Amino acid sequence: MDDYPIDKVYRLLEPGPVILLTTKEKDGTNNVMTIGFHMVVQHEQPPLLAAIIGPWDHTFKTLRTTKECVIAIPTVEMAKTVVDIGNCSGADEDKFEKFSLSTASGSEVGAPLIEQCKANIECRVADTKMVSKYNMFILEPVKAWVTPHLKDHKTIHHRGDGTFTVDGKVINLQDRMTKWKEYQE
Numbered sequence: 001m002d003d004y005p006i007d008k009v010y011r012l013l014e015p016g017p018v019i020l021l022t023t024k025e026k027d028g029t030n031n032v033m034t035i036g037f038h039m040v041v042q043h044e045q046p047p048l049l050a051a052i053i054g055p056w057d058h059t060f061k062t063l064r065t066t067k068e069c070v071i072a073i074p075t076v077e078m079a080k081t082v083v084d085i086g087n088c089s090g091a092d093e094d095k096f097e098k099f100s101l102s103t104a105s106g107s108e109v110g111a112p113l114i115e116q117c118k119a120n121i122e123c124r125v126a127d128t129k130m131v132s133k134y135n136m137f138i139l140e141p142v143k144a145w146v147t148p149h150l151k152d153h154k155t156i157h158h159r160g161d162g163t164f165t166v167d168g169k170v171i172n173l174q175d176r177m178t179k180w181k182e183y184q185e
């Protein structure tokens with residue numbers, strides 16, 4: 001994987017792909033869940049993301065304790081696995097083994113990167129103020145990675161009902177983004 005600038009990770013997320021979120025428990029056990037509800041909050045100083053994680057998820061307890069996770073962005077080739085990961089719990093089984101997910105170590109957090117994913121973003125929990133009201137964790141990306149050979153693979157986007165759209169044609173309107181110089185880089 002190549003280094004990817006953390007102040008640009010919003011570009012990996014802004015179109016709203018379904019993501020996988022990994023955690024490592026205090027005893028070293030890895031877990032992964034599927035998330036459709038996430039958003040970018042700010043792109044710099046510091047960059048912040050948000051993820052909605054229900055208290056019924058095993059991940060919720062782990063994240064509250066360890067305050068570290070990895071957001072992994074899967075490709076369309078993983079679509080069925082992504083749904084299956086979101087239909088079982090790490091409280092009952094080892095999802096990395098069950099779904100043959102290959103892990104790699106990050107450099108900043110203990111949670112594992114997923115090698116089959118096109119991007120991996122190491123995050124620390126930056127704010128839990130909205131957890132009790134909205135199950136919303138504010139996450140600060142501290143390191144990001146992209147997998148060069150998966151760069152052009154498509155992502156999946158949940159339509160909220162078990163159906164998904166797959167990325168389509170890219171249209172480039174950067175020359176019209178005159179107010180936002182950073183979009184022209």
Ligand SMILES: Cc1cc2nc3c(=O)[nH]c(=O)nc-3n(C[C@H](O)[C@H](O)[C@H](O)COP(=O)(O)O)c2cc1C
Nearest residue numbers: 033034035036037053054057058059086088089090
């Ligand atoms: C497409 C899809 C999107 C999902 N989005 C969310 C979400 O945004 N937030 C959430 O808490 N659970 C979401 N889930 C459900 C969790 O992935 C599921 O409860 C998972 O089994 C939790 O795993 P865990 O108990 O190992 O943490 C989604 C599941 C699917 C299939």
